[in-house]
Amino acid sequence: MNPITVTIHDIARGGSGVARLESGEVVFVPFTAPGDVVSVNITEKTKSYSHAEILEIITPSKDRVEPLCPSFTKCGGCSWQHLPYSLQFEVKKKGVLQALKRAGVKTDAIEIDEMPAKNGYFYRNRIQLRGNPIDHSLGFYEKNSTKTFSIEDCKISRKEINDVLPQIRVEADKFTQPYKVEVEVSEDGKARWAWDKKNAAFGFRQVNDEQNIHLQNWVKANIGSADLLLDLFGGAGNLSRPLVSQFKEIHCVDTNVPSEKSIDLPETFTFYRASVVWWLQNAPKNTNFSSAVILDPPREGLSADFAQIEFAISQKFSPETIILVGCDADSFARDSFRFTQKGYTLTRMGVLDLFPQTPHVESLAVFKKSAIK
Numbered sequence: 001m002n003p004i005t006v007t008i009h010d011i012a013r014g015g016s017g018v019a020r021l022e023s024g025e026v027v028f029v030p031f032t033a034p035g036d037v038v039s040v041n042i043t044e045k046t047k048s049y050s051h052a053e054i055l056e057i058i059t060p061s062k063d064r065v066e067p068l069c070p071s072f073t074k075c076g077g078c079s080w081q082h083l084p085y086s087l088q089f090e091v092k093k094k095g096v097l098q099a100l101k102r103a104g105v106k107t108d109a110i111e112i113d114e115m116p117a118k119n120g121y122f123y124r125n126r127i128q129l130r131g132n133p134i135d136h137s138l139g140f141y142e143k144n145s146t147k148t149f150s151i152e153d154c155k156i157s158r159k160e161i162n163d164v165l166p167q168i169r170v171e172a173d174k175f176t177q178p179y180k181v182e183v184e185v186s187e188d189g190k191a192r193w194a195w196d197k198k199n200a201a202f203g204f205r206q207v208n209d210e211q212n213i214h215l216q217n218w219v220k221a222n223i224g225s226a227d228l229l230l231d232l233f234g235g236a237g238n239l240s241r242p243l244v245s246q247f248k249e250i251h252c253v254d255t256n257v258p259s260e261k262s263i264d265l266p267e268t269f270t271f272y273r274a275s276v277v278w279w280l281q282n283a284p285k286n287t288n289f290s291s292a293v294i295l296d297p298p299r300e301g302l303s304a305d306f307a308q309i310e311f312a313i314s315q316k317f318s319p320e321t322i323i324l325v326g327c328d329a330d331s332f333a334r335d336s337f338r339f340t341q342k343g344y345t346l347t348r349m350g351v352l353d354l355f356p357q358t359p360h361v362e363s364l365a366v367f368k369k370s371a372i373k
């Protein structure tokens with residue numbers, strides 16, 4: 001197909017710049033900024049929109065900023081290093097609100113707490129690298145590919161991670177087959193790494209410690225007071241640990257809880273290694289305590305389990321507050337809508353950025369049981 005020239009007028013929440021052809025057709029172009037005039041090549045066409053790749057930036061947008069990483073556009077990681085951070089956050093917030101609107105959730109009268117990141121670079125506390133002994137590469141996958149390319153350092157990773165990369169490279173000499181290595185800055189500030197583990201070697205952990213504190217504080221400020229707290233999809237208790245003095249009892253449920261409970265946690269805090277649906281179905285009905293619930297599911301949200309989870313929570317615990325945390329705006333919006341259909345009212349929201357330089361965004365919602373069903 002012949003190259004065409006388009007003007008980018010917006011950024012889609014998926015990350016690409018958006019242009020509209022005279023025919024009305026929408027074209028998504030990655031690595032562009034609003035105001036860019038670009039020559040593009042259409043790579044994929046559907047009935048209502050196309051995807052395209054840049055051939056040339058004819059007139060760059062005045063909003064463009066210099067990416068810090070030399071591998072920007074090659075790496076499958078960041079896609080927004082050319083956009084100023086204020087614009088990145090604006091697109092994220094707009095994206096969450098759009099997804100909610102599309103799902104049927106009204107947000108006009110809702111207070112929204114905005115929590116942009118203070119540091120746009122050098123924030124990640126864990127990364128996963130791939131290595132290939134054939135070409136001695138050690139780095140990340142190229143965008144849309146499983147081909148590894150080498151990196152000197154990663155500009156969104158913590159300094160502690162970048163500092164140990166030379167040592168990891170030396171140790172990696174032992175491999176004769178492609179391998180992976182997970183590198184993490186542990187809570188004592190030291191880097192550790194694990195080779196070729198099937199599942200996440202160090203368990204789940206929010207990747208941005210500085211922003212995670214804002215997440216914890218937001219949950220703390222909005223969970224309200226009750227006797228009992230259920231931290232569902234609670235992992236290592238990241239969101240409920242800071243609440244131990246606020247609740248008489250905390251149940252933290254996750255398929256991947258720590259194998260040992262740390263000594264700083266009181267008797268009133270219990271981990272359950274179980275699926276949330278199974279745990280709720282087997283939990284006795286709570287008649288004596290007031291309760292609150294945190295739900296922080298993986299990307300797909302509560303999906304097909306929503307009905308069972310909502311039913312068991314409402315019937316057995318009648319929580320005064322439910323906090324929903326989502327890392328995918330669409331599944332978060334779908335679950336939010338379903339809560340409103342079940343008689344819960346959305347009373348407050350948060351938009352939190354754990355992933356600067358990428359389109360990912362954390363959406364937060366507080367639901368209260370409505371007076372009238």
Ligand SMILES: C[S@@+](CC[C@H](N)C(=O)[O-])C[C@H]1O[C@@H](n2cnc3c(N)ncnc32)[C@H](O)[C@@H]1O
Nearest residue numbers: 204233234235238254255256275276296297298
């Ligand atoms: C987004 S993480 C949240 C973890 C935790 N709230 C935090 O802030 O660190 C989602 C968690 O859901 C857990 N998970 C996924 N599917 C699950 C299921 N069906 N039942 C219980 N936990 C599940 C994962 O192990 C992971 O820890």
